[in-house]
Amino acid sequence: QKEVEQNSGPLSVPEGAIASLNCTYSDRVSQSFFWYRQYSGKSPELIMSIYSNGDKEDGRFTAQLNKASQYVSLLIRDSQPSDSATYLCAVRNTNAGKSTFGDGTTLTVKP
Amino acid sequence: DVKVTQSSRYLVKRTGEKVFLECVQDMDHENMFWYRQDPGLGLRLIYFSYDVKMKEKGDIPEGYSVSREKKERFSLILESASTNQTSMYLCASSGMYGGQGNTNYGYTFGSGTRLTVV
Numbered sequence: 001q002k003e004v005e006q007n008s009g010p011l012s013v014p015e016g017a018i019a020s021l022n023c024t025y026s027d028r029v030s031q032s033f034f035w036y037r038q039y040s041g042k043s044p045e046l047i048m049s050i051y052s053n054g055d056k057e058d059g060r061f062t063a064q065l066n067k068a069s070q071y072v073s074l075l076i077r078d079s080q081p082s083d084s085a086t087y088l089c090a091v092r093n094t095n096a097g098k099s100t101f102g103d104g105t106t107l108t109v110k111p
Numbered sequence: 112d113v114k115v116t117q118s119s120r121y122l123v124k125r126t127g128e129k130v131f132l133e134c135v136q137d138m139d140h141e142n143m144f145w146y147r148q149d150p151g152l153g154l155r156l157i158y159f160s161y162d163v164k165m166k167e168k169g170d171i172p173e174g175y176s177v178s179r180e181k182k183e184r185f186s187l188i189l190e191s192a193s194t195n196q197t198s199m200y201l202c203a204s205s206g207m208y209g210g211q212g213n214t215n216y217g218y219t220f221g222s223g224t225r226l227t228v229v
Contacts, residue, residue, distance in 0.1 A: 031208075032208065032216055034218070042222075043201055043220040043221060043222050043223045044154075044218070044220050045220070046217040046218060049216065090218075094208045097159065097161050098156055098167075098169065100156075101153055101154040102153070103153040104153065
């Protein structure tokens with residue numbers, strides 16, 4: 001089992017729809033959770049971090065964390081073609097000091 | 112506005128050469144990382160450092176070494192380049208964990224170095 005697993009893509013949604021990206025992790029002591037966006041040919045860019053159970057909203061993005069289920073998700077509301085990218089889920093154990101990344105889910109938003 | 116700078120965007124080296132990849136950050140971050148990214152394999156951690164002169168092996172350290180003589184600079188060294196080290200190399204930095212309100216704990220990545228070993 002991979003330490004961090006993301007729903008296999010690619011994911012395609014129409015413009016204006018909600019895109020839902022999911023991630024599960026195996027290390028129960030993980031404390032910090034991140035979503036990165038990576039455009040083709042570019043390096044990853046941090047878009048959301050979440051540390052406690054529940055929802056965290058930032059503009060059109062909402063991160064959701066459920067530590068009991070070892071599950072973290074990213075919702076993108078009113079999806080735009082500019083949201084088309086690969087989204088990487090990352091989990092970090094403070095004691096280990098490093099993040100473990102999922103393989104990413106590629107999202108395409110069609111006009 | 113560039114915060115993590117990698118010295119080269121594209122690099123072509125010959126098999127057996129010693130290769131240096133440089134990374135400099137200007138955010139006073141304690142933690143620095145080297146990853147490689149390959150299609151179908153995702154991001155794999157090579158080495159990381161949480162302080163000057165400190166280093167920790169990641170998941171795939173074989174064939175690599177690192178140096179961190181100053182807080183802002185973290186170098187990746189390919190001792191004897193091989194064709195299977197052809198990849199995109201990404202440097203990242205982050206601050207220390209400071210509680211759940213920490214805004215400095217996620218990674219800031221450099222723009223990457225695409226290394227081709229021929």
